[in-house]
Amino acid sequence: MGNGYLWLLSGDGVPYRVTADNKIEHISDAQWKPEPVSAAGKDVKIYQIVGAPHAAFALDYSGAVYQFVLSSHLTIRQKVEIYSNQRWYPMIGWSSRTLPTDRASFSNEDGSCSVEMTGFHLKSDGWRWEEPWIVDMDVRKHDKEGWEYATNFAGAVWKPENGVSSFVRRRRWKRHMRYTSLEKWAELSRSSEVIVELAVGGFNVLPEQECFLFALSKEGALLRRVGINANNPDGDYWHEIDGVIEEDERAELSKICCSPSSGTLLVLTWDGRMFIRCGITREMPDGMLWSCLSPPGSRPVAFVSLGSNSVWTTSVDGKLWMGRMNCWPTNHEPIHSAVHFSEVAAGVYGMCLNEKDQLVGVSDTGVVYVREGISSAEPAGRAFLKVVERTSSEPQTWAMVSNAGTEYTNLPKHWVSDHVVIASTSHYRDTKWRKQILEDLCAVNDSCWEAFKSMNNDLGELIDDDVKSESWNHKVRAKLRLAGERRFITGTIYLGVEQLIFQANTGVTIVKPLSEVTSAVREFDAGTSTFTIRTSFCDKSLELGFSEESDRDEWHESLEQCQEKEELERKTVLELPAPSMKIFCEVTESISKTIGINMKKNGITL
Numbered sequence: 001m002g003n004g005y006l007w008l009l010s011g012d013g014v015p016y017r018v019t020a021d022n023k024i025e026h027i028s029d030a031q032w033k034p035e036p037v038s039a040a041g042k043d044v045k046i047y048q049i050v051g052a053p054h055a056a057f058a059l060d061y062s063g064a065v066y067q068f069v070l071s072s073h074l075t076i077r078q079k080v081e082i083y084s085n086q087r088w089y090p091m092i093g094w095s096s097r098t099l100p101t102d103r104a105s106f107s108n109e110d111g112s113c114s115v116e117m118t119g120f121h122l123k124s125d126g127w128r129w130e131e132p133w134i135v136d137m138d139v140r141k142h143d144k145e146g147w148e149y150a151t152n153f154a155g156a157v158w159k160p161e162n163g164v165s166s167f168v169r170r171r172r173w174k175r176h177m178r179y180t181s182l183e184k185w186a187e188l189s190r191s192s193e194v195i196v197e198l199a200v201g202g203f204n205v206l207p208e209q210e211c212f213l214f215a216l217s218k219e220g221a222l223l224r225r226v227g228i229n230a231n232n233p234d235g236d237y238w239h240e241i242d243g244v245i246e247e248d249e250r251a252e253l254s255k256i257c258c259s260p261s262s263g264t265l266l267v268l269t270w271d272g273r274m275f276i277r278c279g280i281t282r283e284m285p286d287g288m289l290w291s292c293l294s295p296p297g298s299r300p301v302a303f304v305s306l307g308s309n310s311v312w313t314t315s316v317d318g319k320l321w322m323g324r325m326n327c328w329p330t331n332h333e334p335i336h337s338a339v340h341f342s343e344v345a346a347g348v349y350g351m352c353l354n355e356k357d358q359l360v361g362v363s364d365t366g367v368v369y370v371r372e373g374i375s376s377a378e379p380a381g382r383a384f385l386k387v388v389e390r391t392s393s394e395p396q397t398w399a400m401v402s403n404a405g406t407e408y409t410n411l412p413k414h415w416v417s418d419h420v421v422i423a424s425t426s427h428y429r430d431t432k433w434r435k436q437i438l439e440d441l442c443a444v445n446d447s448c449w450e451a452f453k454s455m456n457n458d459l460g461e462l463i464d465d466d467v468k469s470e471s472w473n474h475k476v477r478a479k480l481r482l483a484g485e486r487r488f489i490t491g492t493i494y495l496g497v498e499q500l501i502f503q504a505n506t507g508v509t510i511v512k513p514l515s516e517v518t519s520a521v522r523e524f525d526a527g528t529s530t531f532t533i534r535t536s537f538c539d540k541s542l543e544l545g546f547s548e549e550s551d552r553d554e555w556h557e558s559l560e561q562c563q564e565k566e567e568l569e570r571k572t573v574l575e576l577p578a579p580s581m582k583i584f585c586e587v588t589e590s591i592s593k594t595i596g597i598n599m600k601k602n603g604i605t606l
Contacts, residue, residue, distance in 0.1 A: 004020050004051070005405060006360070008368060010396045010398055011399050015046055016033060017032070018033065022413065024414055030390055031391070032389065044064075046059065051403065051405035053209075054072070054211075055069045055209075055211075059196075063194035063195045064195075067188055071183050077178050082174075083107055083108065083170045085106070086105070102153050130175075135171060136172040143162065148160055149163065149166035149168070150166065152168060193215075197256050201404065202262065203405075206282055207229070211228060211263075212263040220250060222240065223240055224241055225238060239286075251269050252270045254269060254270045255303070255304065256268070257304055259306045260307065262308065266293070266304060293339060296315060303349050303351060308356065312353065312359060321341045322380045323342075324339070342380065344380050347364055348369055354408075361401065362399065365397075366399070368389070369384040476493055478502075479545035480504070482542050483541045488528065490504070491505050498513060502544075520534070531547070
């Protein structure tokens with residue numbers, strides 16, 4: 001599950017989620033993934049959403065609660081047991097018709113609850129049966145048919161043998177059910193109360209994948225979901241806890257919130273007062289009593305969110321306040337003086353805090369914001385940053401955001417930055433699309449190599465073809481020395497109609513257009529006993545070296561004739577043969593398009 005998910009609720013009532021991990025392995029991980037809720041084949045519009053590290057809970061407008069359990073390496077599985085009970089009668093024998101004082105013909109283990117095997121229903125829509133009912137055949141405790149015997153049901157000592165004093169017997173039936181609604185929504189079993197508000201927390205005081213889930217009913221009753229654990233993610237039932245009593249009357253509540261770390265419950269009344277539930281622990285999940293929390297600046301409170309050591313509120317005038325709390329109460333002592341509020345900003349509502357007191361919220365225009373720079377030294381942070389919306393649809397208006405199930409110290413970059421950097425690509429190694437791109441790149445490489453070889457062959461054919469004497473006026477073994485260098489390079493010089501080519505023995509080719517020749521001066525290098533022609537071009541000069549003076553003079557005369565001709569069109573590179581270049585361009589363009597399509601399909605941007 002990484003660092004958890006940021007859960008968002010659109011104005012259309014559709015939940016979204018995005019990872020809180022800082023390291024993004026695929027571009028799709030930064031996208032806001034819609035997780036619509038449906039029931040009976042129809043989409044359900046959600047009113048509220050709250051997040052936990054292992055799950056999310058959603059509330060629709062009818063008061064139904066839905067749960068979204070994140071996948072994990074653990075299998076969620078439970079065993080259900082039912083006991084069939086019988087009594088022995090003279091002349092009749094064993095019968096499932098028990099006495100009125102006995103337990104029912106089908107019951108739980110201690111007989112306190114009557115059940116029916118044929119009418120036994122699953123706990124919720126998220127569960128599925130693995131097999132039909134079967135008898136638990138333990139030969140150490142039961143006979144060969146699975147029965148164990150006793151004299152009476154009350155205070156029975158069960159034995160595997162049927163003796164003369166055996167007048168009652170029981171047989172255990174078992175069946176396994178598995179929770180299958182992972183990574184999708186499933187409705188929790190309903191309460192007789194209509195629920196209008198949810199709050200979740202207590203992640204640091206409870207074992208992994210457990211939480212306190214509180215609810216507020218339409219009638220103002222406070223409820224807690226009983227039995228939530230790793231093997232029972234949806235819990236068993238709703239249990240009512242004591243409400244806020246003032247002057248022998250229950251206060252009317254409008255909102256509730258819960259500390260993600262400690263599970264401390266805070267409620268808000270209709271007139272903007274705050275009350276905190278003291279003494280909530282793992283052993284005492286209902287808490288002990290209520291204590292009043294003074295509002296900021298004596299102003300009524302409209303919104304409130306509780307963290308580990310801070311509480312953020314929005315007063316009715318739209319101002320945002322932050323209160324620092326040194327410790328949360330675990331007993332009945334008053335805490336009026338424990339909170340000191342300071343004004344922070346305005347215009348942010350629907351706030352939510354995680355266990356590290358990191359804040360997110362929604363503005364009055366439906367834009368999601370996150371508070372930057374929150375730390376123990378600077379609990380109020382520095383500024384609000386707009387969270388970058390990454391949905392496949394048009395920009396939306398957002399109604400709610402929850403980061404209670406996230407854990408981060410530094411803000412995830414893909415939340416606040418338009419640019420996303422993929423941290424790891426190791427999992428791409430064996431993907432089909434990656435192999436296709438590599439094959440295309442190899443094809444490009446081979447085609448480029450063939451095209452270049454073809455161009456080199458064409459050049460060699462042009463140079464070595466003695467038949468086309470009109471293309472090459474002179475050819476001689478000579479030397480060449482570039483300006484500023486001391487040593488000559490040995491090779492062959494070709495003089496054409498439009499260009500001068502020197503092909504070194506090392507394979508290096510130097511091409512100079514004759515239209516750029518500005519001067520050609522005959523010289524003699526005494527150090528190397530070489531007859532030279534210092535040839536100047538528009539950009540730089542070079543020296544042509546000859547072993548014979550006659551060769552030098554002949555080349556000098558040819559260069560002077562070139563200077564006297566009409567000025568040729570200026571060129572800077574060798575004009576490559578058209579057929580080879582055309583093939584090279586067509587192959588490169590075609591394969592590049594194929595690579596681009598494959599990369600676009602898989603969300604890769606260069």
